[in-house]
Amino acid sequence: MSNLVFLVPLFPLLGFLINGLFRKSLSKPMIGVIGCGALLASFVVSAILFGNVAAANRLHPGQPIPATVLFDFINVSSFKIQFAFLADQLSCLFLLIITGIGFLIHLYSTSYMHEEPTEHYGRYFAYLNLFVFSMLLLVLGANYLVMFIGWEGVGLCSYLLIGFWFKNDNYNYAAKKAFVMNRIGDLGFLLAMFWLLAKLGTVDYNQVFAKTALLSKTDITAITLLFFVGAAGKSAQIPLYTWLPDAMAGPTPVSALIHAATMVTAGIYMIARSNVLYSLAECTQHVIAIIGLATALFAATIAIKQNDIKKVLAYSTVSQLGYMFLGLGVGAYTGAVFHVMTHAFFKALLFLGAGSVIHAMHHEQDIRNMGGLKKYLPKTHLTFLLGCLAIAGIPPFSGFFSKDEILAAAYAHSPIYWGIGVATAALTAFYMFRLYATTFLGNFRGTHDQQHHLHESPAAMTIPLMVLALLSVSGGFAGVPEVLGGDHQLHGWLSGVITSEKTHHLEHSTEYLLMGVSVALAVLASVFAISRYSKKPELQEATGLGKVLQNKWYIDELYDAVIVKPLLKLADVLKNVVEKSGIDGIVNGVGKFVHYSSRQLRLLQSGLVGSYILVIVLSIVVLFLVFWNQSIILQFVQKIF
Amino acid sequence: MPIQYYIALASCLFCIGIVGVLVRRNAIIIFMCIELMLNAVNLLLVAFSKMYHGGAALSNATTTAGVDGQLFVFFIMVVAAAEVSVGLAVIVMMYRNVHSVDVNFLNRLKN
Numbered sequence: 001m002s003n004l005v006f007l008v009p010l011f012p013l014l015g016f017l018i019n020g021l022f023r024k025s026l027s028k029p030m031i032g033v034i035g036c037g038a039l040l041a042s043f044v045v046s047a048i049l050f051g052n053v054a055a056a057n058r059l060h061p062g063q064p065i066p067a068t069v070l071f072d073f074i075n076v077s078s079f080k081i082q083f084a085f086l087a088d089q090l091s092c093l094f095l096l097i098i099t100g101i102g103f104l105i106h107l108y109s110t111s112y113m114h115e116e117p118t119e120h121y122g123r124y125f126a127y128l129n130l131f132v133f134s135m136l137l138l139v140l141g142a143n144y145l146v147m148f149i150g151w152e153g154v155g156l157c158s159y160l161l162i163g164f165w166f167k168n169d170n171y172n173y174a175a176k177k178a179f180v181m182n183r184i185g186d187l188g189f190l191l192a193m194f195w196l197l198a199k200l201g202t203v204d205y206n207q208v209f210a211k212t213a214l215l216s217k218t219d220i221t222a223i224t225l226l227f228f229v230g231a232a233g234k235s236a237q238i239p240l241y242t243w244l245p246d247a248m249a250g251p252t253p254v255s256a257l258i259h260a261a262t263m264v265t266a267g268i269y270m271i272a273r274s275n276v277l278y279s280l281a282e283c284t285q286h287v288i289a290i291i292g293l294a295t296a297l298f299a300a301t302i303a304i305k306q307n308d309i310k311k312v313l314a315y316s317t318v319s320q321l322g323y324m325f326l327g328l329g330v331g332a333y334t335g336a337v338f339h340v341m342t343h344a345f346f347k348a349l350l351f352l353g354a355g356s357v358i359h360a361m362h363h364e365q366d367i368r369n370m371g372g373l374k375k376y377l378p379k380t381h382l383t384f385l386l387g388c389l390a391i392a393g394i395p396p397f398s399g400f401f402s403k404d405e406i407l408a409a410a411y412a413h414s415p416i417y418w419g420i421g422v423a424t425a426a427l428t429a430f431y432m433f434r435l436y437a438t439t440f441l442g443n444f445r446g447t448h449d450q451q452h453h454l455h456e457s458p459a460a461m462t463i464p465l466m467v468l469a470l471l472s473v474s475g476g477f478a479g480v481p482e483v484l485g486g487d488h489q490l491h492g493w494l495s496g497v498i499t500s501e502k503t504h505h506l507e508h509s510t511e512y513l514l515m516g517v518s519v520a521l522a523v524l525a526s527v528f529a530i531s532r533y534s535k536k537p538e539l540q541e542a543t544g545l546g547k548v549l550q551n552k553w554y555i556d557e558l559y560d561a562v563i564v565k566p567l568l569k570l571a572d573v574l575k576n577v578v579e580k581s582g583i584d585g586i587v588n589g590v591g592k593f594v595h596y597s598s599r600q601l602r603l604l605q606s607g608l609v610g611s612y613i614l615v616i617v618l619s620i621v622v623l624f625l626v627f628w629n630q631s632i633i634l635q636f637v638q639k640i641f
Numbered sequence: 642m643p644i645q646y647y648i649a650l651a652s653c654l655f656c657i658g659i660v661g662v663l664v665r666r667n668a669i670i671i672f673m674c675i676e677l678m679l680n681a682v683n684l685l686l687v688a689f690s691k692m693y694h695g696g697a698a699l700s701n702a703t704t705t706a707g708v709d710g711q712l713f714v715f716f717i718m719v720v721a722a723a724e725v726s727v728g729l730a731v732i733v734m735m736y737r738n739v740h741s742v743d744v745n746f747l748n749r750l751k752n
Contacts, residue, residue, distance in 0.1 A: 609744055614663055 004045055005068045005085040008095060009136040011042040015129035023122025031118070032110035035125035039106050039132060043099035050092045057089065057496065064088070064206065064496065067142035074145075081203065086142035090337070090497040093490075094139040094269055097341055101261040101348050102132045104464035108352050109253040111460035112359060124164060128257065131157035135262035139269060144193050144203040147270065151189060151234065154263045155182040161258075162250040174249035181243035185233015192226035195219065209276040224277050224284040231267030235321050238295045242556055245314040252355030255310060259317045260348035265340045268324045272498060275333045279500035289329025289413070293420050296322025298553070300427035304434070305542055305549035308365050309354045312435045316391065317347055319428060323406055326421060331502030332409030334491050338479045339406060341490075342398035345475045346390040349468035353384035356457040356465065357439060361450055367435060371537060372444040376454040379462045381440050383469040388436045390472040392429035393522045395515075398476035404515055405481060411514055412504030422518045429522040433529035441534035483511045647688035654681035668732050668742040672725070679721050686710045686717075 015038030019031055026034070053065060065088040073083040087095070106128060113124055134153025141147040156179075163175030196203055199219055200211050212220070231237070236244035244264065248255055258264060271278055271288070278285060296319045303315035320343050327336035358365055360377055374381045390397035393404070403425060411418035444451055456462070480486020495501075506514075542550045551557075626633065654677055661674030690710030697706035736742055 610663055610666070617659055617663065 003068060004049060005087045005140065006070060007045045008042050008049070008087075008099070009133050009140060011038040011045070012129040012133035012136065014038060016126050016133060019122050019129060020126035023126060024119055026118075026122060028114070028118055028121055031122045031125050032106075035129055036103060036106045036110065038129055039099055039103040042132070042136070043096070043103050046092065046095035046099045049087050050096055053087065053089055053092050057493070061496075067204075067206070069142075079201065081143060081145050083146060084142035084204075085140040085146075086205065087140060088497055089493050090269075090273060091139045093337065093341065093493070094265070095136065097265075097344050098132060098135050098139065098261045101344055101468070102128075102135075102257065104467055105253050105257050105261065105348065105352070108256075108355070108461050108464045109251075111458050112253055112355055113251060120164075124161075124251070127157055127160045127164070128254070131161065131257060131262055135266070138266055142205060144196065144205075144208075147273075148186075148189060148193060151230070151266060151270075152186065154234070154266060155179060155186065158182070158247065158258055158263055161254040162247045164250050164254065168249075171249035174243075174246040178243040178247050181240050182233050185230045185240055188226045188229025188233070190230075192223045192230065195223050195226065205273065209274075212276060212280060215280075220277060220281045221283050224274070224281040225287065227270065227274060227277075228284060228288055231270055231325075232291065233267075234270075235264045235267030235325070236295075236318050237267075237291050237321065237325060238298060241295060241299065241318050242559065244318055245311055245552070248308070248310040248314050252310065252351060252358055255314070256348045256351035256355070259314070259351060260344040264317065264321055265344065268321070268328065268336055268340050271325075271328045272333045272337050275498050275500050278328070279331060279502070285329050285331065287329075288325050289410075289417065292322045292325025292327075292329055293417060293424075294322070295319070296326060296424045297420055297427075298322075300424045300431065301549055302552045303431040304427065305546050307368055307550075309357065309367050309370075309435065309439065310351075310365055312367075312431060313347070313350050313354060316350075316428065316432065317343075319424060320347070320391070323403065323421070323424070326410055326417065327406035330406075330409045330413040330417065331500075332406055333498045333501050334479075334488075334494050335402065335405035335409055337494060337498075338490050339402035341478070342390070342402040342472070342475045345398060345468055346387045346472040349383060349387040349465060349472050350391065352461070352465055352468065353380050353387060356380040356461055357384075359457055359461070360454050361446060362453060364446060364450065367438045368537065369446045369450075370439045370444070371442040371446075372440070373454070374440045377440075377456050379456055380465065383462075383465040384440065385436060386469045387472055388432045388526075390476075392432050392526055393425050393518065394429075394526070395519060396473075396476065398472050398474070400519070401476035401479050401481070404518065405479065407518060408481075408506060408511060408514055409502070409504055411510075412506055418514065422521060425518050426521040426525040429525040430529045433526040434533050437530045437533035438537045441530070442537060445537075481511075483508050644688060644692050647685065651681045651685040651688070654678070654684070666743050666745055668735065668744050671744065672728055672732070676721060676725070679717055683714045683717055686714050690714075 015034050018034050019026070023031065056063070056065060065086065067084040067086040069082045069084040071083050072080065074081040106125070109124070109128065113121055116124065131154060134150045134157055136150070137153060138147050138150025141150060159175045159179040162178050163172050165171050193203055196208060199215055200208060202208060202211075215223070233240045244259075247258055250258075278288075299315045299318035299322060303312050303319065306312045306315060320339070324336040324339050324343070327333070327339060356377065357370065357373060357380060360373070360380075361370065364370070386397070390399040393400045395401075407418055407421045407425070410421050444454075477486075479488050479490040481488055491501075541547070548554065658674045658676075658678030658681060661677065662671050665671055665674065687710065690707040692707075693710065694704070694707030697704045732742055739746055
């Protein structure tokens, strides 16, 4: 039955090929059915696989799931890499998230993208399927190379989809930015992979993890750090995070797909997959925890002052990803994966809800022009509110459990981590409810025309919202911690893969206290945000610190000044000095020299027969002289040299 | 007669021919100078041939050594005759066209 594995990525690939090749001849409903059908089929297969793994887990607990080898990918004497899929507990969980949420996003897209011309509609679904295909490849690979193929694939698809409306130059720049930032990270991944190959001769997960004893301390630290560079690029951590907020240029469902189901979770997946390596590299773990924490706080402060509905959500994603890295850094791998799962639910919900709002407002994204949408979009409003509650970490919504698990692990590691984490959680609650209050509460502030056309979105958009809302509410129950009377099923489920989890023992009273503080702060922040922004939203331009936050700490400008501008300057110098005077000078100089000397030589050919004959005769005389005086000349030459 | 005399005479004739070709502009005189050079070579060939044959005949009275030098002379005379017929025809045509036999006059192919 495990041979079904190859079907999971096959369906989206087929969907991509059909929609991509026949996008001009297929009708819109047909394209939609193919796009969604591929994902649904893949979801069903994933569910079957999940069931199989669960059954195997019950029968032989603790026994590793074997990989399915499809073919030999690289086979050069002793160097052998197989194209193999591994559908174990961790990848099955990701499969369900990717295909399940992916399917809902596809369904939503059929309605959201309906105004596009058929050809672009087909292109959109083709890219979307390719995106899911790449992500499935990434998750299913049984070695780092297959993962890398998917890793590059999602980078490419994010480029294609962010720049989907390619007639807008700014969108193209955003797409390029995403691609370049990802490439920087990919370089780290590649180097780490080469390092592994050089030291161990294999990139197969099981073999690598079995052979860790052969690696020196330096090797492990360097490899994990390089892998982390890759993860920071893909999962938008400091300093490579700036592409993610710009990725908002793509259609809203694409943002949902990038932020929830695919792409940004790749880094977390990779580190959780390599947990054996990471647990051996304490230094790397510190780096990860600090960068994760810094990103979480940093992005949260930026989110407070953003006025674009999608930008707020984008920075909140960066911030939540920071949480996940904090979890990975303190050894709470299960917590990080758990947060990936719950985050996928509520972030997809929030993005799709934002899409519904944007759809209703006729592509207006500035929350200062919204307000009072509660009346007009009841279903969107309710689901969005549930999403906000979930991300703010209010019990018993899903975000509470996963965030709390990470925070508890952070506390066990260092109370400072916990403090910053909780502050970020309060900020999260604050900016989410600022967004909610400004958008849905108060009075409508848009134009009269917009108000006239306000309408609830069609069923194809609201049904995914409702399903996701349900998941956001209940998703946390997969990992109820022991202190609250649960048995943390997710922990047990992943124990076969995540073998190096750091267990921490906190007193129950401490845990209750930690939970109480974080929940109280979140609730306070939410209430404060609602009371502050529902009546009097922030309409005027921000000043002082607010302005700095609104401009994202001027990080883009900083990168521009420190990296982009000098690079352009260098390119200018190379172009004007090295290329023009140097290389062109040599090439043109050769041409000029030949031209000049030929013009001088031409004068010899005077057309006077007499002069030619004279030269002939003189030459013969010289030859005779040379011939007769050979020995003297040779002696002379030898004397000189 | 010693061979040196022949060589000196042939060299003189050859040099006169060369100098004539170089300094004169009249095509007919140039022609004659070329003939002079050819005949200087002919003279030299015949002289060497005789010298060689004479040396070989001392040991073997019926030898044909040195005959090939004289054969070459005939070749050269035939070729020279053919050349003269073509060359004179060219000079006649040249005179008809430009009413001159000055070689420097016929440099219109230049430029």
